[in-house]
Every structure is written in C-alpha cells, then in structure tokens.
Amino acid sequence: MKLPPWAYIVAVALSIAMLAVGCDSQSSDSKQAQQPTIQSKSYFIFDTMVTVKLYDDPAYEQHFEHILNIMKDIESKMSRTLETSELYKLNAHAGKGPYQVSDETFIVIEKALDYAKKTNGRFDPTIGPLVSLWGIGTEQARVPAQAEIDEALKLVGYDKVALDTAKKTVALAKPGMELDLGGIGKGYAADAIADYVREQGVKSAIIDLGGNIYAVGAKPGGLDWTIGVQDPNETRGNQIGMMKIKDRTIVTSGVYERYLEHNGQYYHHILDPKTGYPAKSNLNSVTIVTDRSTDADALSTSAFALGVEEGIAFIEAKPNAEAIFITEDKQVYTTSGIPSFFTLTDDQYKYEFKK
Known part of the structure; x- marks a missing residue:
C-alpha cells in the first residue's frame, strides 16, 4: 500500500537540539565545556510515548516516580x-x-x-x-x-x-452523549508535570507527551532551547525551520497523527463536529507556541479546524499565543509574533503572513 507523504510524519512534530553548556569560571580548567547531566525516563501512557528529561537534578529517581503517579491519576x-x-x-x-x-x-x-x-x-x-x-x-x-x-x-x-x-x-442532556477530552487532556498532563518539576526546584527540563512538548526554563547556562520544525513531507530529521524558545510549550495538531485508509482515500482523526467527517482545511498541521500546554492543546485543534484565515485571527486574539500553519501545498503562514524566534531554512517552502 502506498501511503501519502504526510503518513510518514511524526510531523510538525518537533526535534529538539540540546546543546552543551559551558561553565563561567576564570580558571584554565573551566575553559573546557562542562556537559550538563541529563536523566531521561520514558513511559507509555495516554496511548502515546511520554519522555521526560531532567537536567542536573540529583533527585531524578523520586521525581520520575512521582511524575508517573501524576499521569496515572490524570488517566x-x-x-x-x-x-x-x-x-x-x-x-x-x-x-x-x-x-x-x-x-x-x-x-x-x-x-x-x-x-x-x-x-x-x-x-x-x-x-x-x-x-x-x-x-x-x-x-x-x-x-x-x-x-x-x-x-x-x-x-x-x-x-x-x-x-x-x-x-x-x-x-x-441526552443518553448516548460522550465527552472526549483527547483534544485537551495531554496538555493538562504536560502542565501538571511542568508545575511539579518547577516546585521541586528543577531549572531545566523537557517534557514530551507524543508531540506536546514543554520546555521548562532555559537550557543549562540560561540559553534558549533550539526546536526544529519538522518538514511535513519528509521523514523525521528533515526540518523546514527552527525556533529559539525558553519556558514555553509547543503543541501540534495534524493529519499525520492518526488516520484511516479506505478505498484509496485517507481520513485523519481531527473530526469536524459540524459535519461528522474529518475537518477539511487544506492544512497538514498547526503548531502552537504559548505558556500553558492545556491552552496550546485546545488552540491547536481549534486552529486546525478553523483553517488558515480564521485560525490566525483566532490565535492573534489570544495573549501570549503564536502559531505556525503548514498547508498541503507547502505554504507556511504564521501569526505576527513568530518571526521574532522562528527562522525558515527550507527554500521549498513559501513563508508569508496573513494579516
């Protein structure tokens, strides 16, 4: 079976470049870059793979256990x-x-x-x-x-x-009704984990709930995290651009996440509550950058369903929220605050604003 290009994406999912951080001492020994200690733990929960990375944290084992309990409680x-x-x-x-x-x-x-x-x-x-x-x-x-x-x-x-x-x-109101918190629940979990590690004094952490990413604080040394924006039409590791951020959350909704192939047609999982069918918006993905992952989760789904024009207007009205829209025909549209920390690096994509 031949899959469409977006089916191979982990997409606009995000690849994280974690750079070594140097030390600030005047001695000759300190001129050598000191690598931060990274402790990582992965869990399968919420029907996805969750990975938490803590930097320079001596109590990481008890933190990882508590983080698991937080997620189990939410589930x-x-x-x-x-x-x-x-x-x-x-x-x-x-x-x-x-x-x-x-x-x-x-x-x-x-x-x-x-x-x-x-x-x-x-x-x-x-x-x-x-x-x-x-x-x-x-x-x-x-x-x-x-x-x-x-x-x-x-x-x-x-x-x-x-x-x-x-x-x-x-x-x-009616028998047979069902609430589904899938469009907001992972974001809430990311916020809960981020709040916990901050309370424990962790200065730098990466929380990744299957595409819901929270960069807690700055990198060791105070620098921004470098986040690569995945090319929706290529395999993992091919980026269309990069972002420089600290203490922000990045959440993506896209057709690549889950889909159904039937009689040569592909149906993605983001359903339109008005029609009952997968939402049609000419988008491959929407990435939200903001302060709280609960909001980012809901905003990414909402903006995807609204499409580029309405979606940008919707996000522009939200304080501290920005968005990157990638269409099926390799157009990149962003909200007005994105250029201050996002750089397009792939000339196959056309980047413009919708104002």
Whole structure:
C-alpha cells in the first residue's frame, strides 16, 4: 500500500537540539565545556510515548516516580475508554442528570467547553460519539455510513452540557452523549508535570507527551532551547525551520497523527463536529507556541479546524499565543509574533503572513 507523504510524519512534530553548556569560571580548567547531566525516563501512557528529561537534578529517581503517579491519576480521571475512570462513568450517566466529578476533571471540562463557545463549536468536547463511531487509531477504525453519522451528530453539541461550579457536577442532556477530552487532556498532563518539576526546584527540563512538548526554563547556562520544525513531507530529521524558545510549550495538531485508509482515500482523526467527517482545511498541521500546554492543546485543534484565515485571527486574539500553519501545498503562514524566534531554512517552502 502506498501511503501519502504526510503518513510518514511524526510531523510538525518537533526535534529538539540540546546543546552543551559551558561553565563561567576564570580558571584554565573551566575553559573546557562542562556537559550538563541529563536523566531521561520514558513511559507509555495516554496511548502515546511520554519522555521526560531532567537536567542536573540529583533527585531524578523520586521525581520520575512521582511524575508517573501524576499521569496515572490524570488517566484515572479523564480517560474516555478506561471503564473505571471518572469520565467513562460520567458518559455512562448521560441523560440521567448531574454527575459529580473531581476538581481536576471539572476544571478541564469547563475549559474545554469555554473553547467550544469561543470557536462556535469547531472545537467541541462532546464529539465523543463521532470519535467512537470512526474509531480512527484503533483496530475498529472504519468509514461509517451517512445514516450513522447523522445519528451521532444528534448527540454532539456543547450547549447540551450543564455545569454546576459549586457542586462540581456535569450533566449530559441526552443518553448516548460522550465527552472526549483527547483534544485537551495531554496538555493538562504536560502542565501538571511542568508545575511539579518547577516546585521541586528543577531549572531545566523537557517534557514530551507524543508531540506536546514543554520546555521548562532555559537550557543549562540560561540559553534558549533550539526546536526544529519538522518538514511535513519528509521523514523525521528533515526540518523546514527552527525556533529559539525558553519556558514555553509547543503543541501540534495534524493529519499525520492518526488516520484511516479506505478505498484509496485517507481520513485523519481531527473530526469536524459540524459535519461528522474529518475537518477539511487544506492544512497538514498547526503548531502552537504559548505558556500553558492545556491552552496550546485546545488552540491547536481549534486552529486546525478553523483553517488558515480564521485560525490566525483566532490565535492573534489570544495573549501570549503564536502559531505556525503548514498547508498541503507547502505554504507556511504564521501569526505576527513568530518571526521574532522562528527562522525558515527550507527554500521549498513559501513563508508569508496573513494579516
């Protein structure tokens, strides 16, 4: 089977160049560059590979154990498919009135619904019935019949969710409704890990949740991290440009992440809550750069669904958020703040602004 170029991407995923850091002493010995100590741990959770790298940290073992516990706790609350999770139980309670959840789950649902309102439903956490129907990324992946999609669409709509902030309850109006926090949950986990390592005094860390990257602090020595932006049409390691950042999060949404091939057509996993089909926006990917990964997660999905014109306007209205849009025809569009830290290095791509 011949795959399209974007199917080979890990894409606009991000390759991280971690450079050696020198020491600042006047002695002759100090003229030799001192390499920082790097401790790395990988976990398979949230249906993805998570890698955490801590720099010059003597307590890394206990930190890695605690980080795993943080992620397990979030999964136990917000997984749509784990039958013991809060979210699974909430979805099973759909149509039966309010259901009380933990503070964490309530906060994430509340933020997801806020983004749904701000995007007029282009980002919508009630998309769960459509996600289950298509099953993209699972062994049950298939192209549903139009009649099935029409029925699922009747269960989609953020206005069908009622929140009680005082009681921390969530009510899904119709039986069969499903909240899916996949478009925001990994970002929340990245923020939780970043907050923890900062609290523990870790000055430099890289947190990578399958494309959701958080660069905590600066590199050892105070320099910016160098982040390469992957070429969506090439294999890993081929970059179209690079960014210089510190203490920021970078999150990408794109057609490369999960897809279904059927009768020679390819269907990506970012579904349009309005049509029930994969979103059509002429984009290969959207990368968001901002301060909090929860927001970046929701913003990347929202901007992808909105497309270049509306997506740029949407991101420009957000404080401290920037975006890189890469289209199917090798056009690169960015928000106004990107040029201060992004350099295009591949002349096969055309780079311009949409103002």
